[in-house]
Amino acid sequence: xxxxxxxxxxxxxxxxxxxxxxxxxxxxxxxxxxxxxxxxxxxxxxxxxxxxxxxxxxxxxxxxxxxxxxxxxxxxxxxxxxxxxxxxxxxxxxxxxxxxxxxxxxxxxxxxxxxxxxxxxxxxxxxxxxxxxxxxxxxxxxxxxxxxxxxxxxxxxxxxxxxxxxxxxxxxxxxxxxxxxxxxxxxxxxxxxxxxxxxxxxxxxxxxxxxxxxxxxxxxxxxxxxxxxxxxxxxxxxxxxxxxxxxxxxxxxxx
Amino acid sequence: xxxxxxxxxxxxxxxxxxxxxxxxxxxxxxxxxxxxxxxxxxxxxxxxxxxxxxxxxxxxxxxxxxxxxxxxxxxxxxxxxxxxxxxxxxxxxxxxxxxxxxxxxxxxxxxxxxxxxxxxxxxxxxxxxxxxxxxxxxxxxxxxxxxxxxxxxxxxxxxxxxxxxxxxxxxxxxxxxxxxxxxxxxxxxxxxxxxxxxxxxxxxxxxxxxxxxxxxxxxxxxxxxxxxxx
Numbered sequence: 001x002x003x004x005x006x007x008x009x010x011x012x013x014x015x016x017x018x019x020x021x022x023x024x025x026x027x028x029x030x031x032x033x034x035x036x037x038x039x040x041x042x043x044x045x046x047x048x049x050x051x052x053x054x055x056x057x058x059x060x061x062x063x064x065x066x067x068x069x070x071x072x073x074x075x076x077x078x079x080x081x082x083x084x085x086x087x088x089x090x091x092x093x094x095x096x097x098x099x100x101x102x103x104x105x106x107x108x109x110x111x112x113x114x115x116x117x118x119x120x121x122x123x124x125x126x127x128x129x130x131x132x133x134x135x136x137x138x139x140x141x142x143x144x145x146x147x148x149x150x151x152x153x154x155x156x157x158x159x160x161x162x163x164x165x166x167x168x169x170x171x172x173x174x175x176x177x178x179x180x181x182x183x184x185x186x187x188x189x190x191x192x193x194x195x196x197x198x199x200x201x202x203x204x205x206x207x208x209x210x211x212x213x214x215x216x217x218x219x220x221x222x223x224x225x226x227x228x229x230x231x232x233x234x235x236x237x238x239x240x241x242x243x244x245x246x247x248x249x250x251x252x253x254x255x
Numbered sequence: 256x257x258x259x260x261x262x263x264x265x266x267x268x269x270x271x272x273x274x275x276x277x278x279x280x281x282x283x284x285x286x287x288x289x290x291x292x293x294x295x296x297x298x299x300x301x302x303x304x305x306x307x308x309x310x311x312x313x314x315x316x317x318x319x320x321x322x323x324x325x326x327x328x329x330x331x332x333x334x335x336x337x338x339x340x341x342x343x344x345x346x347x348x349x350x351x352x353x354x355x356x357x358x359x360x361x362x363x364x365x366x367x368x369x370x371x372x373x374x375x376x377x378x379x380x381x382x383x384x385x386x387x388x389x390x391x392x393x394x395x396x397x398x399x400x401x402x403x404x405x406x407x408x409x410x411x412x413x414x415x416x417x418x419x420x421x422x423x424x425x426x427x428x429x430x431x432x433x434x435x436x437x438x439x440x441x442x443x444x445x446x447x448x449x450x451x452x453x454x455x456x457x458x459x460x461x462x463x464x465x466x467x468x469x470x471x472x473x474x475x476x477x478x479x480x481x482x483x484x485x
Contacts, residue, residue: 029335146345149331153390155307156324156400157346200336204374209336254334 006229012123013115013235014222015130016182017191021217022137023175024196025210026168029148031084033197035072035169037189038087039176042068044098044185047110052101057110058122061180065173068094073166098185113184113236115225122181129178134214136171144168145206182221183236194243195220201250220246258283258320258397258430259304263312266299272453273299277312279449279458283397286424286431288445288461290438292474295452297434298327301400304432320398323391325384327402327434333376339386340371346393353395360389363423365414380404384416392427399423401433403440417444441465 020036027033043061050060072086102110109117118126137144143164147154151161172192179188199212224239257280264277274296281287289297303310305324316322343357358368364385370378378386384404391399401420414422421444424431435441441448441461448464450456450473457464457473 142345145337149335149337149342149345150326150329152302152307152326153324153329153346155302156305156322156391200334203336204338206337206341 008120008123009116009118009229010222010225012118012126012130013182013225014218015127015134016115016179017195017217017219017221017239018214019130019133019137019217020175020179020188020191021195021199021213021215022134022210023172024192024194024217025199025213026137026141026144026148027172027192028196028200029145032172033193034084034087034189035172036176036192038072038091038094039065039068039173040180040183040185040188041091041098042094043176043180044094044110045101047180047185048098048101048106051106058125058177058181062173062177064094065177066170069169069173073169077162095185109184110180111184111186112234113180113182113187115182115235116229118181126178126181129174133171133175133178140164140167141210183239187236187240190240190243191217191221194240194247198243198247198250201247201254204255216243216246257281258285258317259432260315261304261313262315264300264303264314265311266296266303266308267311274303274310274451275454277451277455279447279455281430281432281447283317283430284424284428285447286421286433286445287447287449288441289432289434289449289451290436290441290473291451291456297451298402300451301402301432301434304400317397321394321396323394323396323399325387325391325399325401327404329383329387331376331383335374335376337375338371339373339375339378342375342386343371343390343393346390355393355395357389357393360393361386363392363427364389364419385419388416388419388423392423395427397428397430399429399431401431403433403435403437420444438465 027035043065046060046064047057050057068090072083072090075081075086076083098110099107143159146157147159147161147164154161175192176188179191182188183191195216196213198216199209203209203212220243221239224242225235227233228235228238260280262278264274265272266274277300289300291297299308301324302308304314305322340357343360357371361368361370366382366385417440420431420433423429433445445461447459448461449458450469452473457469
């Protein structure tokens with residue numbers, strides 16, 4: 001029988017998974033799958049610096065994520081370089097800086113994360129932030145969908161794609177900041193990508209796609225944490241294995 | 256009363272001008288064909304009217320007039336999980352009360368209601384273009400900008416997209432701006448024509464302004480003239 005604390009971890013993990021899954025379903029509309037990987041690496045030097053100066057790692061991560069997000073957005077619009085090129089560069093730079101700054105033990109934690117090590121306050125903030133992310137995405141879902149599908153059409157309806165992309169990247173950064181405790185710098189991207197990729201295989205409508213991404217994100221996270229606690233595995237990799245397995249199954253049921 | 260007035264429009268990419276000295280005006284119910292060689296700034300003109308790119312000069316759209324836009328092409332991924340109905344509803348974010356329902360607007364463009372449930376990626380290019388027109392029409396715009404695809408996507412034996420636009424112009428009271436690559440379309444469906452080649456070569460009633468000399472100036476050489484001769 002799980003105790004109250006484990007239950008809280010399960011709920012927090014499930015909500016992180018749900019928010020990341022929902023975010024991913026929009027990101028995959030425009031081949032932004034790897035943005036999550038890049039951003040989670042960008043968080044690394046932030047976490048390392050926060051540890052050095054005895055600050056909250058979440059804060060350090062978020063500050064660096066904001067800088068990284070603004071950097072990617074700005075350079076993309078200044079140079080018209082494709083996002084994945086920029087992401088590839090930011091990714092390596094951040095990992096290198098993070099590796100130099102952090103001690104080996106800290107590095108391992110920061111790379112893979114461990115949601116079971118959250119304290120009460122961190123659980124509460126994870127729950128709150130995940131819910132806020134999901135709410136924002138739902139409220140803006142039509143706008144994001146249209147912008148991701150076609151910036152021209154979005155403009156013709158009076159939307160500002162440039163601004164919406166920035167808002168989306170901010171929500172992305174927030175999602176990565178909260179997801180990093182779960183999946184670490186290496187695996188947080190998978191929280192965003194895998195459930196949405198699976199849902200995309202299985203659905204034909206936008207509503208179905210968004211809903212299934214949320215459900216898969218939530219369920220794989222809860223199942224991953226549950227199994228990891230039961231058998232003493234690390235929760236991040238367990239989540240990735242479970243959701244990865246579901247993805248491969250879904251390939252056979254593509255619609 | 257003019258619904259669209261363009262005065263001394265100038266658009267530059269980096270420092271080289273793509274459009275210069277463009278001035279024309281349209282009244283409600285006009286159908287304007289925009290013609291010119293490839294890269295002459297036709298799509299750029301549309302983007303300026305939509306407010307999607309910075310420009311110099313003036314573009315005045317009648318007060319409260321909504322603009323619908325049908326792009327030349329849309330590179331959609333085939334496996335995009337979105338139905339026609341959901342796609343049409345993406346447009347409906349404005350608070351205008353007097354809009355079409357998705358079923359109504361499909362009807363307008365000559366598609367049956369059961370298309371609502373189809374996946375956008377499963378449509379043929381002709382059907383998809385009609386859905387794009389429907390998307391542009393759903394919140395009852397006064398002005399419709401139509402960027403013609405370079406290759407015809409009409410389904411044989413069905414109403415062509417021009418007949419469709421012509422019909423909508425009457426039933427919906429639309430003012431049309433269409434980029435066209437075929438002069439026959441200009442003569443048949445447009446009451447005004449704007450010839451572009453970075454600068455404005457001509458503007459007026461097709462039969463009056465599209466003289467062989469003007470066309471030679473626009474396209475260079477007599478190729479187009481010969482094409483029209485038969």
